[in-house]
Amino acid sequence: xxxxxxxxxxxxxxxxxxxxxxxxxxxxxLHKTKNYSxxxxxxxxxxxxxxxxxxxxxxxNTILDQIFVGQNVSYTINGHSxxxxxxxxxxxxxxxxxxxxx
Numbered sequence: 001x002x003x004x005x006x007x008x009x010x011x012x013x014x015x016x017x018x019x020x021x022x023x024x025x026x027x028x029x030l031h032k033t034k035n036y037s038x039x040x041x042x043x044x045x046x047x048x049x050x051x052x053x054x055x056x057x058x059x060x061n062t063i064l065d066q067i068f069v070g071q072n073v074s075y076t077i078n079g080h081s082x083x084x085x086x087x088x089x090x091x092x093x094x095x096x097x098x099x100x101x102x
Contacts, residue, residue, distance in 0.1 A: 013057040044086035
């Protein structure tokens, strides 16, 4: 399942104050505040995780760090779009397991 918001704008300083909201609600608030285009792979991101965002004149990176605190995700800001996904290469390797690239 994908959640997509559109209407891109230029990156700006953002003031966002949210207390004990879900990640989904925080992303929706970010979209309403600055109209960022956000794509989230919800199967890889805990959208119901409760977070608080306290940012005044902050960058988008600071806001995203607060929204996704404690989650194993990365984000890419490409122009006016933000893509949220699970961090690559975080699977733990068991002793004796070998991975090879051909």
